[in-house]
Amino acid sequence: MKLVIATRNARKLEEIHAIFNFQGLEVCSAFDFPHIPDVVEDGDTLEANAIKKAVEICNATGLPTLADDSGLEVEALNGEPGVYSARWSGEGCTYADNNAKLLRELAGKTNRRAQFRTVIALALPGERPLTVEGAVKGTIIDELRGEQGFGYDPLFMPDGYNQTFAELPAEVKNKISHRARALNAASNVWTQLRCGT
Numbered sequence: 001m002k003l004v005i006a007t008r009n010a011r012k013l014e015e016i017h018a019i020f021n022f023q024g025l026e027v028c029s030a031f032d033f034p035h036i037p038d039v040v041e042d043g044d045t046l047e048a049n050a051i052k053k054a055v056e057i058c059n060a061t062g063l064p065t066l067a068d069d070s071g072l073e074v075e076a077l078n079g080e081p082g083v084y085s086a087r088w089s090g091e092g093c094t095y096a097d098n099n100a101k102l103l104r105e106l107a108g109k110t111n112r113r114a115q116f117r118t119v120i121a122l123a124l125p126g127e128r129p130l131t132v133e134g135a136v137k138g139t140i141i142d143e144l145r146g147e148q149g150f151g152y153d154p155l156f157m158p159d160g161y162n163q164t165f166a167e168l169p170a171e172v173k174n175k176i177s178h179r180a181r182a183l184n185a186a187s188n189v190w191t192q193l194r195c196g197t
Contacts, residue, residue: 005029006057006067046119054123070118118182134181
């Protein structure tokens, strides 16, 4: 049985492969379907974007599809950047641009609490998509630390750790991250679907 991962983000795909139990599945990604255009992520919630990606890729390929959307939600910024995390500094922005903006926006603020949240949608041909989510709480530090990971990882220190996501070994991050928690939930749902329960 085939499952499509609806992403062309190589770093995200690498994380998903490290976390999700694909036993008995032939896994492919959006990279394997170059004729399919990128899905425009114009939803106003993480849920809307994940569902849109999963459904559109499922419809285009005729295969079960898993899609996710993730965002950093910062308390002092009323939940921003949230659904706009990847493009917070404008179209074509880099991770460095977004991190610089985050530090500017939090300058002088004492509340630096935040959470990473991932919503995953599972779409099967002819069926309504299912969604699950995972979150991890932490603090935004005041300088970039670490070379691992991507996105806001160098600024996010998860609760219970004194290292940022970008400093933690991949095997540790992949056990505690928002994406790991959402993927574990998705794996449980997928197992139930395959068993017909």
